[in-house]
Amino acid sequence: MEFFTVKSAYWLGMRGRIGQQGDLWRQIWTLNAPPKLCHFAWRACNNTLAVRAYLWRRHIIDDASCAVCGAAIEDVVHALLECNTIQEVWNGFKYMDIINNAIGNDGQRNLDTILQLFDAQEKCDFLVRAWATWIVRNSHYFEESPALPLQVVVGFLRLVDDYRTYA
Template identity: 35%
Template sequence: MLGRAQVGSDEESDMWKLVWNLGGPPKLSHFVWQACKGSMAVRGELFRRHIALDDLCSCCGLEVETINHVLFECEVAKHIWDGSNFASLINGCPSVSFPRRLRWIASKVSIDEVRCILTMAWGIWFCRNKFVHDQTKVDAPSTIAGFLKLVDDYRAYSGKVFAPITTTQYACLSSSSWVPPPSGIVKVNIDAHIMEGEYVGLGVVIRDMAGVVLVAATRRIKVGWNACTSEAAAARYGMQVARRCGYNSIWLESDALNVVKAIDRPTIGYSPLFLIYDDINMLSKSFNVFVISHVKRAGNTVAHLVARCDTKDSSELVCMETIPQSILSLAVLDLQ
């Protein structure tokens, strides 16, 4: 565990600044955070907690499986590092805890190189887990190359999309795929499904920066709304669900560009549609952070599915602790 026994308070503060400001996807920072906290399920730790029968490495079976061993010292990991541009750096690392090793690496190379090294470590951890949990041997070099490309693609996109967010604001952005929200903000994807002559289904999916589905909600309303009114109602419903669940900072996303533009630049009108927009405007003021963006249908498939869910004998179905597998499976595809 990272604590005062290992680093001073200033050094610890610098460590967390490094971890959460890597400039990569949130899942990368979360992986590094887990490694620094010593909360990864390596056999050495599992054996200490009387969960595993022994503490030997799950891959080589020769040494105690610590975080450092899995990511840097195991023969599987060494094969990756020896073929990289960081071979001499990794081989020269002092044999200390992961946090101290990370600080040592950060003192030797640039932040871009640190991010690259940690991305490779993330890929090695993924390969290890595929072998341990799925009994699958993956092509490690190709897999790690994919992780590096993922981080590069994320940085290229986030550089165009994300800006510092300090107050309530609107941002009429557009994307062709689902993008995770920044730390501290949840993503609220919404969609509407019209069953002519019967009902309108409103779908809401709330996910965190790791892409984990936190809430899936469906409401059916027996009305004859057109597509624009239905999509606006879905936006309002998404904000209401987020408010009910206690989220204070949200990123609302819809595949209805006209609705996104109307919310982004409110106008005055007297039809029922504008009453919904008025509600949305009032709701937006209740959040510390409110961002809205447009996404193409391909990046909104989970909300598209949820809007079609059967609410059975009720007008609303809200899933929080137990999310249907069909929704979880579709959500995973957004992260690949």
């Protein structure tokens, strides 16, 4: 007789996530980066960040449009890459052409599609900027004076460097 456990439910759920996506999860969780960054990446790839499209789909809010820039739908890709308020974070990022082509060509708006284009170091660099854009985006929503994008990026880069030095 077998009993239900959290572990058995996990393995049952993971059966559908074998192959390329399973490799992506392994790459995310083994990045030489703070666990907070890996958790953020995992949530972003699963489309479970609290963006307006996700909240609208779960009937928590009535409007999925971006409250900051007014775009039609605020999904994860919009919140982390396309919103006008966070463009300063991505200016000068050497992989933006690759990212824009990936978003435009496959018709999918998933972060995992983009992450599969990079090696481990590039993934980490990309995710640090994406994490910074998430903080900047949230500061626009919830704080009276929004965070300065470049200061957030520099702070996160320092955090990751410190983690790598002392971990």
